[in-house]
Amino acid sequence: MPQHDSASDWLPLSLAQADFWQEFLCHRDRALSTVAHFVEFGDGVQVQALQQAIATTLQETDVFALELRLPKGASLPQQRVNPQRRPALQILDLQHCEHPGHAARHLMQQDIDKPLDLLHDPLAASWLIRLAPERVIWYIRAHHIIIDGFAMSLIEHRCATLYRHALGEGAAGERLNAFPAFLDEELTYDASPRCVKDRRYWQERVAGVALPVLSTDRDDYCIAPLHAAGQPSAQLSAGLQQLALRCDTGWPDLLLALSAAWLSQALPARRDEPYAPFTAWVPLMNRRGRVAGYVPALAVNTLPLRLQLHPEQTLADWLAEVAGDLQRLRACGRYRIERLAADCGLAQGSRFLYAPLINVMPFDPPTFFGCDTVRSVMASGNVDGCNLSWRARTDGSGLELDLDASPALFNAAELEEQWGELLAFIGRALEKGALQRRLAELL
Secondary structure: OOOOOOOOOOEEOOHHHHHHHHHHHHOOOOOOOEEEEEEEEOOOOOHHHHHHHHHHHHHHOHHHHEEEEOOOOOOOOEEEEOHHHOOOOEEEEOOOOOOHHHHHHHHHHHHHOOOOOOOOOOOEEEEEEEEEOOEEEEEEEEEOOOOOHHHHHHHHHHHHHHHHHHOOOOOOOOOOOOHHHHHHHHHHHHOOHHHHHHHHHHHHHHOOOOOOEEEOOOOOOOOOOEEEEEOOOHHHHHHHHHHHHHHOOOHHHHHHHHHHHHHHHHOHHHOOOOOOOEEEEEEEOOOOOOOHHHOOOOOOEEEEEEEOOOOOOEHHHHHHHHHHHHHHHHHOOOOOHHHHHHHOOOOOOEEEOOOOEEEEEEOOOOOOOOOOEEEEEEEEOOOOOEEEEEEEOOOOOOOEEEEEEOOOOOOHHHHHHHHHHHHHHHHHHOOOOHHHOEHHHHO
16 A cells, blocks of 8 residues: 655646646636635634634644645646645734625635636635624635635535634543545555456446537637526425435436436437436546545546436336446446546547536534534536536435526526426425336326
8 A cells, every 4th residue: 555654745736636737737827726715604603713723724724734746847737735734724804894795705716716726826825704703704715726615615614613622611522633644545545456447347338339529628618608597496306305215216317317308308419319328427426445535635436327218118117227327337436537448549638528416415514503504515626518507415305406407408598497397396206106107108
């Protein structure tokens, strides 16, 4: 097993990070692949304790202190944890503004829209914004080359634990795992018999399949998408829970299967051939390692889910089929998509086109002791063509749907209409007797 004894060792980029480096080389002047969240605190927040909790969380988050260097003649940079690059918590006081909340959002959006130089700029930022004596915002922003959505949630939850401890209401808990140990774990898998077995599965799975490819240097690479979002009804969330029990399937997989069925006929390219095989892309948290489950890092893996609707197929048959496919996909899900791209002969500067992508995120927001909070996602990376993102608590409550699509697929009015049509289809799928009906009748 590789061992890095010092956090200051220069380490290689992981496979997951390499594509983001290539993207940076091709689009240095664009703000791409930014991840940004904020948590707004209401009455009851103890600001001094919160500052202390955030400061400790930042100290434990190795990736926020990552420094990149490009050795002479190398095509990929190296990275190390450099404590001097760790971002300090910036304190912004906007209490004097006429509309502090609007001013805060404006400043955060400006920060998100600023291109980052991965070799010279800090790769993360953390702000505490005062809006009123007992109303503050904690803002976190980082480049996707160092972090993913699960890692952001992990940071928020760690801070909530430390905040409770600072108030004398609980233990400090375990500190976050170290990034070099995570990288060791990834490299160990890459050299393992399990990796060989997973590689065999994926090579068989995509044999003869022409997966779409995206050149990173295209002028229209990841242009700004159109966006439609909202909260489905509580009745729809409750219906999903009931259907999941009847199908003996977790509600996230149920939602993914229903979304895939809708996408198979809703996208313009599918309307003339709704029953042809197609690929939906599915992000996996990829946190099975002993270290990976509790370390902020870029670990998410996006893999192809090959599907085909049949005219006579019932909803029950479709849901069971997709659930089985997902189970097999996850069993071999540590095999990275970047390695599969190399296996398929993709040229340097190219990657798979992750569209359409279905992302179901059952993450509970952090709970900060004694005060009301609202967590918001301001940026979650790029959109290749069409992203369908579901967010909810682990019990399925608080369901939200974001639909992002390239202007080449839909205009703004059409996208809003598609958002509503997807929810209408899911509503039909939840009706009594729908499991025995043909899926084609419900779509």
